Amino acid sequence: MKLGGYANRIAWVDLSGGNVEYNPVPEEDARKYIGARGLGVKFVFDNGPQVDPLSPDNILCFMNGPLTGSEANMSGRMAIVTKSPLTGTVTDSHHGGWSAA
Structure with missing residues (x-):
């Protein structure tokens, strides 16, 4: 299956170690958890x-969705998802523009 805006890969960046690892987006996950968020x-x-929200083990996900980069209206969106230090639960922020594409 062509996963569109996902580019069929996820970059895992370890800022502490300076390592980058690319993995394919599992098709089952792409179908079950649709979209950047x-x-x-x-x-x-x-x-x-x-995981403590303020620890280096907390992840910060910069995600685009399956339509990002297409000609679909309103598809130039991106979500940033992480565990909030304020609530200890998942939080997300969204923005649009060229950075998502």
Whole structure:
């Protein structure tokens, strides 16, 4: 299956170690957790509930959706998903423009 805006890969960037690892987007995840927020929330939950939001183990997901980069209206959107230090739960922020594409 062609995953469109996902570019069929996720870059895992370890800022502490300076490592970058590219992995394909699992087709099952792309279908089940549609969109930037959905896939980002899945990754945050997979990271584990015990992770302190202020620790280096907390992940910060910069996600685009399956229509990003297409000619679909309003498709130039991006979500940033992480575990909030304020609430200890998942939080997200969205923006649009060229950066998502």
